[in-house]
């Protein structure tokens with residue numbers, strides 16, 4: 001991990017300094033502010049995963065804070081639970097509520113998601129203020145039992161030390177989690193959901209997980225407030241609290257350190273302005289606007305930019321290993337290929353319509369292992385739709401697909417990717433804010449043996465798996481001559497290299513079958529020549545390829561087998577030479593008076609479809 005020693009040295013120094021504050025002062029107000037900074041950091045540390053990493057903006061997390069606060073209140077004051085057990089249960093219950101609000105979040109995005117979370121916050125607010133019998137509304141629940149050790153309840157100092165210890169623990173755990181496989185997957189879901197699915201990341205699972213993590217930390221924060229005050233009432237739970245939490249993470253910025261910066265600055269500001277509530281709300285609004293406008297990456301991003309500019313030595317830069325052996329795809333070793341003439345992928349009678357347009361019309365497709373297959377056809381012939389069907393992005397209305405002996409119609413894209421079907425996209429879908437190396441590491445996601453808890457705790461196994469993934473990602477980059485770009489931001493690469501990076505990411509999934517959607521689009525002639533060699537090398541290492549291309553030179557140079565689509569129907573297939581001389585193919589590309597009579601365009605409402613010949617020079 002980057003700058004490990006330096007990080008822990010700083011962490012120890014800061015922790016010791018903060019821990020000394022309660023010894024140096026007995027001023028209750030100052031200690032209370034310190035305690036609140038810690039509580040707000042705890043709430044924001046999980047919300048950071050949801051908002052900044054996964055891109056899900058929530059305006060209802062006061063509701064989850066309430067779940068934690070009322071859980072400890074009811075469990076200890078009403079039902080006599082041990083305060084530690086109640087504290088732990090508060091986090092668990094809030095986590096479960098996180099699943100509840102995650103479910104609508106899987107269907108809606110952006111402003112609609114914000115509305116759903118606001119709705120949740122309002123419902124909780126109403127319940128705790130109106131359901132007097134249980135939650136006692138504004139009057140509140142007294143007698144909440146605080147935490148303590150050996151029968152001694154925590155005093156103000158102990159609370160500060162306890163919250164400090166929790167903050168340090170959460171910081172270390174989130175740093176492990178977010179620097180590894182899970183952090184990359186959250187960011188991937190945020191940047192390009194379809195691409196994340198295509199490399200084996202379940203968007204569904206990671207969105208739910210992010211909600212659960214954020215709910216857990218907000219629940220813990222609520223429990224801390226209720227137990228420290230020994231009291232909770234409905235006035236604590238309001239929309240402003242949700243805004244405050246969101247503001248901390250947006251203002252803090254997209255980094256493990258963001259919530260800390262946000263919590264320190266905004267809690268101090270909150271304490272300073274608490275005497276003037278009107279100015280307080282105005283200031284929050286102004287800060288939010290300022291943060292979004294001037295610091296799109298928050299305070300952490302701003303500090304990072306300053307450090308890069310004025311003190312680059314402070315920025316940790318991972319030292320990458322040199323002289324790694326050439327890459328060999330692990331998953332192919334020892335895997336039996338389908339025997340003899342058996343197809344690796346066998347699609348039959350595939351049909352998909354969009355209204356009157358039928359881009360896939362009763363198509364049969366057989367992909368033989370170890371061969372390069374090309375899928376060609378005029379613009380709008382249905383090539384990308386067919387690729388989307390094969391990779392699970394589009395579900396066909398009819399037809400069957402067997403991949404490697406298993407039926408994959410209706411199976412999620414991420415599961416199909418894990419079975420060994422990798423792909424690239426016609427319009428690049430890189431994780432453009434991540435480094436080149438991290439893009440490839442996301443490709444390796446399903447092959448990194450590090451579960452949630454071992455990643456969170458940074459156990460040896462997870463860290464070794466991370467290092468192995470880094471080395472393998474470098475080997476793949478080396479194979480595609482991108483090794484020297486490993487630490488650059490993917491979105492900053494020239495277009496041709498971005499295309500190559502997408503190919504590297506797809507290779508990292510250890511595909512048995514690789515689908516390439518117009519891999520030469522936008523490449524110059526030299527890059528296209530290099531791509532021909534790359535595809536041949538991919539085939540030589542045992543990966544079967546199906547590619548869509550308009551560049552006929554490339555198709556003819558690399559293909560063992562060519563399939564031609566027109567108006568959603570397969571009109572020809574065979575060797576490049578056979579297809580090249582097929583009159584139906586020539587007619588489809590150049591147009592022919594006999595077209596109508598040939599029945600080539602019988603599929604769907606062909607007349608409605610835009611049917612253009614291939615671009616100049618792309619004749620068969």
Ligand SMILES: Nc1ncnc2c1ncn2[C@@H]1O[C@H](COP(=O)(O)OP(=O)(O)OP(=O)(O)O)[C@@H](O)[C@H]1O
Pocket residue numbers: 354357358359377378379380381382383384385386426609610
């Ligand atoms: N989600 C969709 N909704 C409606 N129509 C769609 C959708 N996806 C594809 N189509 C239509 O299906 C037809 C085939 O599109 P597709 O992208 O599969 O063709 P293509 O052969 O890959 O074209 P190109 O070579 O231009 O990329 C087009 O008419 C397109 O507008």
